[in-house]
Amino acid sequence: MEEPTPPKVRDLDARSLRGLAHPLRMRLxxxxxxxxxxxxxxLAEKLDESSGATSYHLRQLAAHGFVEDDPERGKGRERWWRAVYRGLSVDSALLHDEDPEVRGAADFYMHEVATSQMRNMSTWLGNRGSWAPEWSQVADMSSDTLRLTPELAEELIEKMHALVAEYRDLAVTRNDPRAERVRVHTHAFPISSD
Incomplete structure (x- = not known):
């Protein structure tokens, strides 16, 4: 059975960012x-952590509103957790905040996201032989270099996000049994012209 996608994207502020900026919390x-x-x-078994550590950090995530109890699953002492949001958004102003602790948390968060995305790609490359050949044929790992202004880069990013959103639940609504979860990463950043 396909799990319902949490409905919205949460905009991170300084307080919530500090509550999230921990490697295990982000992985959880x-x-x-x-x-x-x-x-x-x-989660402890999946992430190779102790259940004490996962319990503690799940409670911290709950205190900051990122996760909540899943009342449909918990029976007796067994406590199930679910994500509250489908995505997170970081205001770039946090990267330039006057408080060095906020800047540090924002920087840490961004680096952890990049590391996680590269880990996803490495896992795919390491396991691609276990997938049907049709998935290897359609998997994409491409890059391009464009000459853009900040305004054009913002326009491009908005269009890419809108296009991805169009495909979010298409396979589920079509009830296609061949559908798999597909991770899509987008990156847009300036590079030195040296």
């Missing part, structure tokens, strides 16, 4: 966002 949140509800013990 990603596991719940991408793989669906789970218990602290299940």
């Amino acid at each position: 949140l990603d596991a719940l966002r991408f793989d669906g509800p789970a218990t602290a013990s299940q």
Whole structure:
């Protein structure tokens, strides 16, 4: 059964960013966002952590509103968690905040996101032989270099996000049994012209 996608994107502020900017918390949140509800013990096994650590950090994520109890699953003492949001958004102003702690949390968060995305790609490359050949034929790892102004870069990013959103639940609504979860990363950043 396909898990319902959490409905919205959360805009991170300085307080919530400080609550999230921890490697295990980010991995826990990603596991719940991408793989669906789970218990602290299940997450501990999946992430090779202790259940004490996952329990503590799940409670911290809950205190900051990132995760919540999943009442449809918990029976007795078993506590299930689910993600509240399908995505997160960081205001670039946090990267330039006057508080060095906020800047540090924003910088850490961005580096962890980049590391996670590269880990996704490396995992795909390492496991692609276990997938049907049609998936290897359509997987994409491309890049291009454009000459853009900040305004054109912003326009391009908005169009890419809108296009991805169009495809979000298409396969589910078409009820196609061949549908798989497909991770899409977008990156747009300036590079030196040296």
